[in-house]
Amino acid sequence: xVENNKYxxxxxxxxxDEATKKEIRRKLLKAVAIPGYQVPYSSPExxxxxxxxxxxxxxxxxxxxxxxxxKIIDQGSDASVNACNLRNFVQSMTDxxxxxxxxxxxxxxxxxxxxxxxxxxxxxxxxxVPQPEPLRSVERYENKTRQMHGEADYAKMWVSLYEQFVSHxxxxxxxxxxxxxxxxxxxxxxxxxxxxxPNLNLSKALHLFGAGREKxxxxxxxxxxxxxxEFEDIKFHIEDFKGSVCSKTGYKKAFLDEMxxxxxxxxxxxxxxxxxxxxxxxxxxxxxxxxxxxxxxx
Amino acid sequence: MKKMNILEINDLSKVFNLHILNNKKLxxxxxxxxxxxxxxxxxxxxxxxxxxxxxxxxxxxxxLASGGQINYKSINGMVDLVTASDHxxxxxxxxxxxxxxxxxxxxxxxxxxxxxxxxxxKVNADKEAARYKAKGMLQQLGLPEELWDAFPVTFxxxxxxxxxxxxAIITSPRFLLIDEPTASLDPKTKDVVxxxxxxxxxxxxxxxxxxxxxxxxEKLVDRRINLHLGEILNLN
Amino acid sequence: MSNxxxxxxxxxxxxxxxxxxxxxxxxxxxxxxxxxxxxxxxGSIVACADINFELYPGExxxxxxxxxxxxxxxxxxxYFDMEQSLGSAFLKPHxxxxxxxxxxxxxxxxxxxxxxxxxxxxxxxxxxxxKFSSGGNIAEKLIMGGNFHVGNIRNRATDLLEKTEVPVLRxxxxxxxxxxxxxxxxxxxxxxxxxxPLLFLDEVTTGLDVSVQAKVLDLIRELQQDLGIAMIVVxxxxxxxxxxxxxxxxxKNGRIVERGLTDQILQDPQHEYSQLxxxxxx
Numbered sequence: 001x002v003e004n005n006k007y008x009x010x011x012x013x014x015x016x017d018e019a020t021k022k023e024i025r026r027k028l029l030k031a032v033a034i035p036g037y038q039v040p041y042s043s044p045e046x047x048x049x050x051x052x053x054x055x056x057x058x059x060x061x062x063x064x065x066x067x068x069x070x071k072i073i074d075q076g077s078d079a080s081v082n083a084c085n086l087r088n089f090v091q092s093m094t095d096x097x098x099x100x101x102x103x104x105x106x107x108x109x110x111x112x113x114x115x116x117x118x119x120x121x122x123x124x125x126x127x128x129v130p131q132p133e134p135l136r137s138v139e140r141y142e143n144k145t146r147q148m149h150g151e152a153d154y155a156k157m158w159v160s161l162y163e164q165f166v167s168h169x170x171x172x173x174x175x176x177x178x179x180x181x182x183x184x185x186x187x188x189x190x191x192x193x194x195x196x197x198p199n200l201n202l203s204k205a206l207h208l209f210g211a212g213r214e215k216x217x218x219x220x221x222x223x224x225x226x227x228x229x230e231f232e233d234i235k236f237h238i239e240d241f242k243g244s245v246c247s248k249t250g251y252k253k254a255f256l257d258e259m260x261x262x263x264x265x266x267x268x269x270x271x272x273x274x275x276x277x278x279x280x281x282x283x284x285x286x287x288x289x290x291x292x293x294x295x296x297x298x
Numbered sequence: 299m300k301k302m303n304i305l306e307i308n309d310l311s312k313v314f315n316l317h318i319l320n321n322k323k324l325x326x327x328x329x330x331x332x333x334x335x336x337x338x339x340x341x342x343x344x345x346x347x348x349x350x351x352x353x354x355x356x357x358x359x360x361x362l363a364s365g366g367q368i369n370y371k372s373i374n375g376m377v378d379l380v381t382a383s384d385h386x387x388x389x390x391x392x393x394x395x396x397x398x399x400x401x402x403x404x405x406x407x408x409x410x411x412x413x414x415x416x417x418x419x420k421v422n423a424d425k426e427a428a429r430y431k432a433k434g435m436l437q438q439l440g441l442p443e444e445l446w447d448a449f450p451v452t453f454x455x456x457x458x459x460x461x462x463x464x465x466a467i468i469t470s471p472r473f474l475l476i477d478e479p480t481a482s483l484d485p486k487t488k489d490v491v492x493x494x495x496x497x498x499x500x501x502x503x504x505x506x507x508x509x510x511x512x513x514x515x516e517k518l519v520d521r522r523i524n525l526h527l528g529e530i531l532n533l534n
Numbered sequence: 535m536s537n538x539x540x541x542x543x544x545x546x547x548x549x550x551x552x553x554x555x556x557x558x559x560x561x562x563x564x565x566x567x568x569x570x571x572x573x574x575x576x577g578s579i580v581a582c583a584d585i586n587f588e589l590y591p592g593e594x595x596x597x598x599x600x601x602x603x604x605x606x607x608x609x610x611x612x613y614f615d616m617e618q619s620l621g622s623a624f625l626k627p628h629x630x631x632x633x634x635x636x637x638x639x640x641x642x643x644x645x646x647x648x649x650x651x652x653x654x655x656x657x658x659x660x661x662x663x664x665k666f667s668s669g670g671n672i673a674e675k676l677i678m679g680g681n682f683h684v685g686n687i688r689n690r691a692t693d694l695l696e697k698t699e700v701p702v703l704r705x706x707x708x709x710x711x712x713x714x715x716x717x718x719x720x721x722x723x724x725x726x727x728x729x730x731p732l733l734f735l736d737e738v739t740t741g742l743d744v745s746v747q748a749k750v751l752d753l754i755r756e757l758q759q760d761l762g763i764a765m766i767v768v769x770x771x772x773x774x775x776x777x778x779x780x781x782x783x784x785x786k787n788g789r790i791v792e793r794g795l796t797d798q799i800l801q802d803p804q805h806e807y808s809q810l811x812x813x814x815x816x
Binding site (some may be wrong): 231 | 666673674678683684706
Binding site (some may be wrong): 314315316317318355359360361362384385387388405406407498511 | 574588590593725748752755759775780793794795798801802804805806809810813
């Protein structure tokens with residue numbers, strides 16, 4: 001039981017009852033066993049509304065233990081309203097230590113970003129996913145998309161990428177670029193920017209995805225091949241900030257936010273708040289390395 | 299040395315059973331027996347309605363014989379054309395046997411040159427060479443050059459006949475069935491056609507030819523077969 | 535005789551499709567002699583039964599019949615659009631013709647459809663995806679055939695559209711903006727994109743204006759001569775059959791009533807129904 005005077009004898013550890021935790025864990029095991037495959041699950045009712053992160057919360061609460069150290073970010077920031085509310089909830093239901101420090105955390109829940117700082121084999125990354133089905137844009141019907149995944153019949157997805165290239169000169173997907181996992185399933189990585197996609201490939205950490213509203217779980221086990229969909233002659237590329245630098249640290253090789261001020265001026269700031277803080281404090285956090293970042297000129 | 303027979307017809311009969319006319323039966327051929335030796339030109343003569351065209355169509359399998367055998371010596375062995383499978387007949391038509399009907403059967407919207415070389419093109423895939431050869435033939439036969447790329451459906455009988463004959467001759471078939479090759483032609487072109495056919499014979503083609511024209515028969519055939527009311531009257 | 539026994543491309547045995555619960559009497563008590571497809575005992579509908587034929591490489595086979603004859607059913611069964619009740623089919627290029635393609639797994643069937651078959655439907659909406667551009671439709675077939683190079687895909691699509699006389703400038707337009715004849719030609723391009731040995735054409739010119747029909751038929755004829763593809767042409771129109779095919783099968787009430795060389799069927803039809811059809815030519 002939780003040692004917390006406010007809620008004593010009222011809530012189970014981590015809020016969800018043990019039987020439901022067991023079900024979620026079993027589904028997670030299945031997801032890990034079949035990288036990129038969407039596993040249907042119970043998606044129990046939570047004290048927050050659907051569409052506000054219930055899926056990520058389900059995963060976190062099912063796997064969290066007393067000794068875990070929990071971090072949660074929303075669009076890269078630990079301090080956003082939603083991140084704060086969810087952190088308070090998890091903390092009060094489990095009494096675990098929480099942190100803003102990426103390297104300290106053992107479980108990191110995220111909405112729509114991967115941390116700039118490299119993840120290690122002791123960490124689990126939990127994603128809040130709005131739409132788990134990557135083929136939804138080309139096929140409306142669930143029974144058809146299930147069949148397409150089962151038979152690896154992804155031609156329609158490829159044609160839609162071809163059509164974008166033909167209409168616009170490039171593939172126009174910004175966030176949530178579809179990837180192929182373990183050379184088998186096409187997966188929706190949640191609406192993370194292109195910048196983050198290469199960091200899924202052969203990652204040391206375990207990545208778990210929860211879509212509460214759609215009732216699906218999926219996973220990428222450590223050291224799994226994750227490749228963005230690309231044609232032989234139309235290759236994947238990350239965002240080009242065209243040489244802009246972070247106004248606070250002068251760093252240019254991170255994903256930048258463009259900030260607008262009342263006087264009409266703009267500047268750029270690193271999106272990942274913890275990474276920004278560390279650089280500002282002159283610490284040297286280890287950043288993810290991939291061939292796309294390495295191509296950015298000094 | 300006795301020449302081999304390329305065609306042996308035994309007891310061939312053809313009856314049309316017209317179901318939609320209350321099962322009326324029309325006897326076109328009664329009991330036909332004859333042979334064609336390799337390299338021979340046989341003339342089929344007889345009045346209209348005597349069964350000449352029916353006989354030819356039975357050999358070509360446009361008509362299904364009602365009884366008897368049509369033994370044909372193909373490159374790969376003997377075949378009875380009456381009982382051969384559709385596929386076998388298609389192969390023979392493609393490679394060995396050509397039929398030239400009395401009137402040009404027009405596939406619409408194909409130019410005169412292309413009509414002529416169509417069959418050549420099926421066997422040998424070089425389209426340009428085929429068209430070149432076709433043009434040469436049409437020139438020999440006196441078809442005006444301005445008509446070469448026109449559609450034959452509007453041509454005169456004589457002009458159509460030239461295309462018809464050219465189409466049959468151009469592939470140098472092993473066995474040629476030709477129905478009234480010189481009808482509608484002026485004397486000069488008649489001779490050209492007869493010479494072309496004799497030339498084919500020189501290169502080994504065996505020919506069965508229907509004709510009303512005494513002149514053509516005299517100059518062309520080795521032997522005559524005369525049909526009357528579906529039966530052979532006299533052989534010589 | 536040349537050994538033509540072995541080099542068939544497609545062999546179909548006892549192909550049968552029945553809707554509803556059926557017994558063996560259902561097949562016995564329906565057909566052209568009964569002038570009915572409906573089993574008097576069970577009410578089941580025998581769409582086609584006892585369909586046997588062979589197709590050789592480069593040959594064009596016509597299937598002619600009126601509504602309810604089962605001719606479209608035969609093609610739909612062979613293209614896996616429907617499941618058969620009985621029967622088998624063998625394609626030489628697939629496992630040397632030793633496997634019944636109708637019983638293969640969905641994965642294998644998709645492979646066969648992508649690499650060994652092409653299909654042109656009467657209604658372009660069945661064969662084309664109207665959400666994609668016409669080039670995209672061809673790309674879909676090429677991608678299913680294992681091509682992932684956009685440049686090559688576009689070149690091939692351009693070739694095909696030129697071959698079928700669709701203006702290449704319209705390659706990136708959606709088929710909804712095309713005329714019926716042009717939609718059919720895009721469908722034909724898509725069907726032959728992967729150079730399949732076998733092409734199905736199901737009433738492809740029915741409903742088109744006569745001049746458009748003529749152009750599409752001419753195109754098919756030309757393509758057949760150029761590429762040497764074997765085709766199965768389904769039509770109720772004998773003049774289409776006459777123009778395109780070497781051999782013909784006549785169907786009535788789900789059965790084959792006559793089969794033979796096309797010129798023989800047209801000039802010396804044997805079966806009562808064939809004679810009726812031929813005499814009905816306008």
